Each structure stands twice: as structure tokens, then as C-alpha cells.
Amino acid sequence: MHFFNQKTMALLEVVHLSKSFPGGTEALKDVSFLVGEGEFLVISGKNGSGKSVLMRHLNGLYKPDEGKVLYRGTPIFKDILMVRQKIGMVFQNSSSQIVSQTVGKDVAFGPENLHINAVEQNKRTNKALEDVGLLDKIDHNTRTLSGGEKRRLAIAGILAMNPEIIILDEPFSNLDFPGVQQVLRQILFLHKKGHTIICITHELDKVLYHADRLILMDKGSIVCDNIPGKILIKAPQYGIRIPGNIEKEPPLLILERMSWLK
Amino acid sequence: MAEIDLFHYSPVPSPLKNLDPRIKFSLLLLYTVLIYQVHTWGLVLLTAIATILFFSGKPSLKHLLFRGKGILILGILIYFATYGAEKNTITALLSVLRFVTTVLLGMCLISTTLPEEIEKAVYWFLKPLPFISASVIATRIRLTFMFIPDLMETAEKIKEARISRCIQRERNPFKKMTTLIIPLLSSVIERAEVTAFAMEARCYTDKKHYTLKHLTLKDYAAAAVGLGAAGLSILL
Ligand SMILES: Nc1ncnc2c1ncn2[C@@H]1O[C@H](COP(=O)(O)OP(=O)(O)OP(=O)(O)O)[C@@H](O)[C@H]1O
Ligand SMILES: [Mg+2]
Numbered sequence: 086m087h088f089f090n091q092k093t094m095a096l097l098e099v100v101h102l103s104k105s106f107p108g109g110t111e112a113l114k115d116v117s118f119l120v121g122e123g124e125f126l127v128i129s130g131k132n133g134s135g136k137s138v139l140m141r142h143l144n145g146l147y148k149p150d151e152g153k154v155l156y157r158g159t160p161i162f163k164d165i166l167m168v169r170q171k172i173g174m175v176f177q178n179s180s181s182q183i184v185s186q187t188v189g190k191d192v193a194f195g196p197e198n199l200h201i202n203a204v205e206q207n208k209r210t211n212k213a214l215e216d217v218g219l220l221d222k223i224d225h226n227t228r229t230l231s232g233g234e235k236r237r238l239a240i241a242g243i244l245a246m247n248p249e250i251i252i253l254d255e256p257f258s259n260l261d262f263p264g265v266q267q268v269l270r271q272i273l274f275l276h277k278k279g280h281t282i283i284c285i286t287h288e289l290d291k292v293l294y295h296a297d298r299l300i301l302m303d304k305g306s307i308v309c310d311n312i313p314g315k316i317l318i319k320a321p322q323y324g325i326r327i328p329g330n331i332e333k334e335p336p337l338l339i340l341e342r343m344s345w346l347k
Numbered sequence: 348m349a350e351i352d353l354f355h356y357s358p359v360p361s362p363l364k365n366l367d368p369r370i371k372f373s374l375l376l377l378y379t380v381l382i383y384q385v386h387t388w389g390l391v392l393l394t395a396i397a398t399i400l401f402f403s404g405k406p407s408l409k410h411l412l413f414r415g416k417g418i419l420i421l422g423i424l425i426y427f428a429t430y431g432a433e434k435n436t437i438t439a440l441l442s443v444l445r446f447v448t449t450v451l452l453g454m455c456l457i458s459t460t461l462p463e464e465i466e467k468a469v470y471w472f473l474k475p476l477p478f479i480s481a482s483v484i485a486t487r488i489r490l491t492f493m494f495i496p497d498l499m500e501t502a503e504k505i506k507e508a509r510i511s512r513c514i515q516r517e518r519n520p521f522k523k524m525t526t527l528i529i530p531l532l533s534s535v536i537e538r539a540e541v542t543a544f545a546m547e548a549r550c551y552t553d554k555k556h557y558t559l560k561h562l563t564l565k566d567y568a569a570a571a572v573g574l575g576a577a578g579l580s581i582l583l
Contacts, residue, residue: 141544144548146544146547146548166550166552169547169548169549169550170550173548174545174548176541176544176545176548177541178538178541181538181541181542181545182541182542182545184490184493184542184545184546185462185463185493186356186461186462186463186493187461190461190463194546194549194551195549195550198549198550198551198552199550203558226356228496242549243549246549246550
């Protein structure tokens, strides 16, 4: 495990981000953090704490009221299409993310938008589907996939764009035990291949063991940002369940249990 | 697991599948207009064509019964509505036939053409027109076609939720309607919003390139046969 060394250049810099919605909801309040290359970052917090809103700022789907996001030192809106290629997003509801009728066409949607030639498109589609283990379903109708398969299809759609950073919003929701395992294995595989991973979830017990770093959010602000072992103790007070008694057991022992691959 | 619906692209091979979407689309438009213009025997011919084409796609019996029910109910409504206005059984039956033929033709197109293909065809037709963004409209139409089955699934779920909360005991038909339509609309809007974001996140822009295949001899032959049948239906 490594903790991002703030002296090397950050891949992604979030600087004093604030966002309110009409009606007065302050979804983000002065949020700042850095993401280093190759990091596995988990962002957690209870329902409505602002995780999904934050994620949509990271590749410019939302414009902040204040603050900015930098990718390799440059504001993302300088070249937003390039940034969207580099920062792939898997949304909370993966079936809404499917835009094509067949698995292969859906994966090709991104490369098509980049006007990549057909041969390269096919190559990327096949490679991405192979990486998520869906190559044999390339001609299947997207509606017939299981929940876990849909989520992996959403990941493949992102992989076909050759991203550096992969952001996943609640990647385990609505999945059964094998489904969670499949997706988790997938995430670890991508991390090992060198992708930077930002995993947004309140289900820490499924994944935290594998993470380099944990950010806790509450009411639109970051309340903790450190290696998991150091801030696990604070998770319950922000509404996150952990598998153990933090007052009686050492945090590292509890952390050992926080993976559904074990 | 979602089931393949009649109003959805079907994996079953069909002669219509290899046909260029532009040809299918134009013939569908032409026939839809003709259905409401031709005389009795012309209509019978068009209905026969639609029925043969529809069954050549080997629709599943289960869904045929399931969807057929709704179409039947609409058909009966149309029958009585026309009968009420015209007081003529034959006229009423003909308007039912017109409706059924339109539905059959629509299903032929949807079940044999990928939404992506429909999108390309729409783009091709709209491209020469000034002042409109052909690619934006084409994409919306594609997404609409993809939404149809989702919409039905969602409506089904909402219906179940209403039944389990005893909607049958509600007498006010207006309230009965709104408890279905409002959740349906809000779920559709929410889904459309996420889809739009997801597309943008994957670098979708309005400036899209479409690659359409050249028309083959088979396409021209099909177009000729289709036009011939259309001409015949006018003469009959
Ligand atoms: N488009 C919007 N318009 C108005 N308010 C919004 C909008 N999107 C989010 N919000 C509000 O912003 C706050 C943060 O929402 P967000 O979706 O980021 O929460 P979250 O941490 O992702 O929660 P969950 O765990 O439920 O996914 C909530 O109070 C929400 O109601
Ligand atoms: Mg969320």
C-alpha cells in the first residue's frame, strides 16, 4: 500500500469546490483533495452527503459555483473531451448508462464518438470486453444481461476509451454476493494494470481492505482524508457501518475483514 | 433478466433484417399513409403483407398473447368509437383493420432494425434539410426506441406497487391515472437525465459521424417489390 506523496505531481486536483442547487441545497462545501497516479481511493459518506455530485464535477458534467478541478495541472474545461477520455465514469445506475442494443455496440459507443477508425474500434471493443470477461456476449442484447454483467459492461464501455482514472459510483449496489465479487475482482484487476481508481461507496465492508486511502464526506464537506487504518475509527460517527467493534478491536484487525473477496 | 418484447429488436433471423434501414423506413412511411387512403381490397392486401412480414419474424407466442391483449382492447375501443360515429359495421371493422395493420408494420420495423440503424436512417433523411440538427434528432429517436421497453417494464412495476397498495378500492379515475403517470414520468425523466450524462461522459457530442452502407441489389429489388405492392393496393 502506498499513500500518495503530495510532492509528486497530482493526477487530479480538486480545489475549493462548492456547489449549490436551486432550492438551497448546498451539495458541496469547499471540497479540496488530490489524487495521485495509481492510487486506489475510496470516497464514502452516508446518503445525500454529496458523493455523486462531487463525482460529476470531476469530468465536467457539472460546473462548480466556486473552485476548480485540474487534470495534470490544467483546468479540465481547457480540453474537456480529452479529460473525459482520461477520466472514465461508471454511474450509480448502470442500466441507464447503456445506450445501445447489443453489448458490442454499446462498448463501441465511446470510441465512435472519438471518430476512431472502425478497425481500431473493433480492436478496442474486443479488448475491453475480454478484460471484463464478456467477450462471449458481444452480440447479446444488453437488456438480457444480469445486474453484475451490466455493471461490467458499463466498465468495458469506459475501458474502450483508454482512461487513466476510473471513477465508480456505488459499484456494488443491487448486486448479490457473486456479483459483488466479480465487480470487485474487476476493479482490483484494473488497479493492478495501472489505472487510478476512485471508488465511491458507503459499503466499506466490501472493498476498504484493498484501498490505499479513504475520504469521508458529510453534508457536502470532507471530514477525514487519510489511510484507511487511521480513520476507520471515525466511520461510525458519520453513519457508516463497519464489521467489528472499533472500541475493543484494533482498526487493522477490522480492516482485514473489509473485503468480500475473503 | 429482461425478456425480449414484441416492441423490441428480436434476435430471431428474418428476411427483413438484411434490408437497408432507409428502404424499410421509407416503405413503412409510404404504407402508413396508404393504409388510411386505399379502398377495402387495397387495405386487405396491405394487412396481408403486414401479417406475413410480421409472422416471418417468428414472434414468441407468449408475448403475442401478452401484447395482443392490449391491442385487442384498443381495437374494440376503436370499433365502438367508429361505430358510434358512422353507424356502420363495415366502416368500423375497416378502421380496426387500419389500426391493426399500422401496429403490425411498426412492430415489423422495430423488431428487425437495431435502434442504431433507425438512427442512421433518420439522420440520412433529415441531413439535407436546413435549420435542423439531424444528428441530435436522430439520436433522440434512437433513445426513444430504446426506452420503449423500459417504459413498459417500469409501468408494469408501478402497476404492481399500486395494486399491492389496494388501488382497486380507489374510485376516482383521475386519481387512478395520476398515481400511474406521475411516477412513470419522474422515472423516465430521471433515467433520461442519467443517460444524457453517461453519454456526455463518453464524449458524445452533437457532431457525430454516421457510416451508412451502400444499397445493394437486394435492397433495390425489395424496394421495387414494395413499391409494386403499394401501387397494386391503390388500384384495387
Ligand atoms: N440535480 C439536483 N438538484 C437539486 N439537488 C440535488 C441534485 N443532485 C443532488 N442534489 C442534492 O445534493 C445532495 C447530495 O446528493 P448526492 O447525490 O451527491 O448524494 P450521495 O452522497 O451520492 O448520496 P447516495 O448515497 O444516496 O447516492 C443531496 O441533498 C441531493 O438532494
Ligand atoms: Mg450517489
